[in-house]
């Protein structure tokens with residue numbers, strides 16, 4: 001059941017988180033399988049003579065959200081709504097909020113955000129919209145709010161809001177992650193450890209297509225000095241970072257850059273009747289002999305891993321092995337889909353070994369090779385052969401694994 005959690009994060013200034021814990025969602029953006037769920041975080045900043053709402057929630061949970069908001073403040077007394085990013089998981093409740101607010105509040109966002117809000121919710125919604133430029137500051141309720149654009153993290157409208165005097169960053173998608181953490185903030189290390197893999201999965205599936213902009217944007221924020229001095233980083237999903245705020249942006253930077261974990265090799269394959277699998281067992285055996293730690297995802301007649309989980313493994317892999325059978329003169333459909341998503345969302349400079357099996361005329365290996373050579377990945381070798389692997393095939397596979405390992409070290 002979807003629930004809300006509200007907590008006061010600090011008293012001076014008075015900041016509340018209104019977190020909607022969505023455990024009913026199955027596919028984020030109708031694409032990414034997230035049985036772990038997600039939270040939508042909005043923040044209320046109560047100041048002298050002003051009440052500022054930072055982002056909202058998804059349309060489905062408008063009533064839950066307004067109910068909690070009303071316990072903190074009369075919605076009519078909200079003077080400003082900051083829209084760091086207008087994707088409807090953060091802005092869906094806007095029309096109902098504006099009704100409850102009597103259209104009194106000024107909306108604040110980038111020019112892109114204004115355009116998107118008008119497109120989603122009509123002209124009425126942007127009647128009182130203040131467009132802010134990169135670096136612009138507004139004085140609200142005795143505090144300075146600075147707006148810094150971070151285009152493509154995750155949409156062209158994206159910005160962060162920096163509460164200057166208190167050194168607090170409201171990041172919206174920047175700094176977010178999947179799952180419904182047990183705690184509101186990062187004070188429990190066990191919770192953080194369990195949460196971080198969901199951050200990687202979120203980054204790759206949601207912002208992965210633009211991952212170079214993650215690195216660029218965090219560099220921009222670092223140069224402004226605000227990552228180093230931040231006392232809190234409050235994102236639109238997942239944990240609020242109050243204990244060690246810069247940790248989350250450093251983590252984002254590493255995922256954006258694809259920094260590998262030592263010895264991790266991601267192995268992905270399909271196997272209908274076990275012929276590709278026989279080859280992959282040889283590959284995995286050789287990887288282990290060479291001290292590598294293979295992380296294996298396989299599509300068989302008994303299991304089908306979520307592509308969203310596979311995507312989450314790519315940034316921290318040193319190297320990849322992709323195994324596929326030829327299926328109707330194509331790459332097997334499961335690997336074809338997984339591979340296309342990897343190339344779109346997790347396109348990193350990492351070495352790849354391709355392994356193929358076929359019945360009468362193999363094309364899967366060659367087709368994967370064409371896709372890999374056109375991407376940022378480095379093609380190490382393609383070992384493709386017919387039916388049951390022979391001793392000669394085994395020798396070639398072991399040799400190719402050695403080449404892959406050398407490449408990545």
Ligand SMILES: Cc1cc2nc3c(=O)[nH]c(=O)nc-3n(C[C@H](O)[C@H](O)[C@H](O)COP(=O)(O)O)c2cc1C
Pocket residue numbers: 270271272273274275276277325326327328329330357358359360361362363386387
């Ligand atoms: C539905 C289906 C379509 C196939 N299409 C082709 C094909 O177009 N060309 C080919 O050489 N082999 C084809 N094969 C044979 C497989 O590629 C071959 O048996 C391979 O060894 C399968 O490995 P696996 O059992 O690990 O999936 C097809 C097999 C199936 C079941």
